[in-house]
Structure formats: structure tokens, C-alpha cells
Amino acid sequence: MSKPFAGKVAIVTGAGSGIGLATAKAFAEAGARVVIAEVNDTAGEEAAREIHAAHGKCIFVHTDVSNAKSVSTLVARTVSAYGQIDFAINNAGIDPELVPEATWDEQMFDRIVAINLKGVFLCMKYQLAQMTKQGSGVIVNVASIAGLSAVANKPSYTASKHGVVGMTKAAALQYARQGIRINSLCPGGVDTPIAMDNHGGNPLAVASMNNAHPIGRIADPSEIAAGALFLCSDAASFMIGQSLVLDGGLTAG
Ligand SMILES: NC(=O)c1ccc[n+]([C@@H]2O[C@H](COP(=O)([O-])OP(=O)(O)OC[C@H]3O[C@@H](n4cnc5c(N)ncnc54)[C@H](O)[C@@H]3O)[C@@H](O)[C@H]2O)c1
Secondary structure, three states, X not given: OOOOOOOOEEEXXXXXXXXXXXXXXXXXXXXXXXXXXXXXXXXXXXXXXXHHXXXXXXXXXXXXXXXXXXXXXXXXXXXXXXXOOOEEEEOOOOOOOOOOOOOOOHHHHHHHXXXXXXXXXXXXXXXXXXXXXHOOEEEEEEOOHHHOOOOOOOHHHHHHHHHHHHHHHHHHHHHHHHOEEEXXXXXXXXXXXXXXXXXXXXXXXXXXXXXXXXXXXXXXXXXXXXXXXXXXXXXXXXXXXXXXXXXXXXXXX
């Protein structure tokens, strides 16, 4: 099997579950050394075990993306273990917001923004310090179609993901001449714990989520991982500050 990313180093945040786990596995299969950055130790250690069992190279670093010291340690541990950061997939995120009208919860807003938006800010801040020294690197920020259009009853999640898309563009412009490419990835519905929790496992709600996508289903996490691989590959060498939408046609209409 070809190993297009042999010799490369990839950080994946939130790599213990869902899209992050699929992405970490895909990068390891492509030959990269992967850093699993995850706040849930059990999930992070299990992800590392699965990658090692498949003969991939990885380390697990306990990381809370909303905490500057934790993210700074993540980058320092990556460089001390592997010497460089070629790719960073800033994917960790939460979506606990099911808000009945007119009961906007301030603590919920702070929590979502701390992880989904400030988390990406902190990750880029420390990753860019290293990538600037190298004069190379690719960053992929996992936003959502909620970063491009609004989701009713999710004001905080929508705001956090619009913020990720905007911050991605600002950073992309700033670093475009320094050999660093930065883009965002905007999935529609993906079959992960976040998406299922949103519907409380209700089969009718899950069916309606599948039907809402013109393709007739939500994505498998591996289909989103494929987008991250593409954005990091040389095939995307002229792509800067863009949002790659992978949504089964949801936003095409
Ligand atoms: N699943 C979907 O339908 C969907 C759609 C669009 C965008 N997204 C986005 O994709 C990303 C991944 O979502 P998923 O569906 O794989 O969810 P998931 O719940 O399966 O995985 C998220 C992972 O992030 C970790 N995490 C949470 N807070 C963290 C923190 N502070 N620091 C480090 N890790 C943390 C969790 O422990 C978990 O392992 C999120 O940013 C989400 O908003 C998901």
C-alpha cells in the first residue's frame, strides 16, 4: 500500500472518537506519525492502541484544547517526540446545544466557544509558532456547515463554527507567503456520537437527518477524514483560506 505521508507528522485533536479517530487512522495508514491530542484519556489511549495494532506510528498526548498551557505542551511534546509538525487537524469540538426558543444559556455559550473556537485559536497559535520556524505546514480546522449557514436552535454552536471559518481565512492570509496553508473543512451530518446524541438515539429523528441530505444518508467519518487527507496533500497546494464542504449535497439547494 502506498504511503504518501511517510516521514510526515500530523497532530489530530479530538482523535479519540468520530471524525478525529477516523482521521488519525487515515493519516497513520498514509504513513504519517500521528499525535493523538484528546481530553478523554481512555479514548485517547484506545485510539493509540488501535493504530499501533495496525502497525501505525503514534503517541497519545492528553490535551484540553481550551487550555493554553495544555496546547503549548501538546506542541512541545510533538516536537520533542517527532521533531516537526507537518499537518495539524484541529477537530476537537462539542455540540451539546439543543436550545428551546428564548432560553439561551450563557454557560453553554461560554463552554462551546471555549472548546470550538478558542480551542482552534490556541491550537493555531502554538502550531504556527513551530510551522513558521520550519517555513512549512498545513492546518485544517474542522468547522461545519454550521460555519457557513445557521442551524436553528443552535446559536452558540453556529457562532463558534462561523468563527472558525472566519479565523481560518484571517490566519490563511497572514501565513500564505510563509509556506503554510490553512483551510477549513465543513461537514454536514456525520455518523458519530455527537450527531447521534443530538437526536437522543431516536430512530425517527435519525431517519429524518439521513433524509435531509440529498444523497439520502449522513457521512461515514472516513469520508470526512478523506477530505482532511486531500487538504494536506500536494493536490491542494494552491488552496488557501477556503472551506471544503462535504455534506452530501445538503447546502447545494
Ligand atoms: N458529527 C457531525 O455530524 C459533525 C458535523 C459537522 C461538524 N462536526 C465537527 O467535527 C468535529 C468532531 O466531531 P465528532 O462528530 O467526531 O464528535 P465526537 O464527539 O465523536 O468526537 C469529538 C472528540 O473531541 C474530544 N474533545 C472534546 N472536548 C475536547 C477538548 N477540550 N480538548 C480535546 N479534545 C476534546 C472528545 O473527547 C471526542 O473524543 C467537531 O468539531 C464537530 O463540531 C461534526
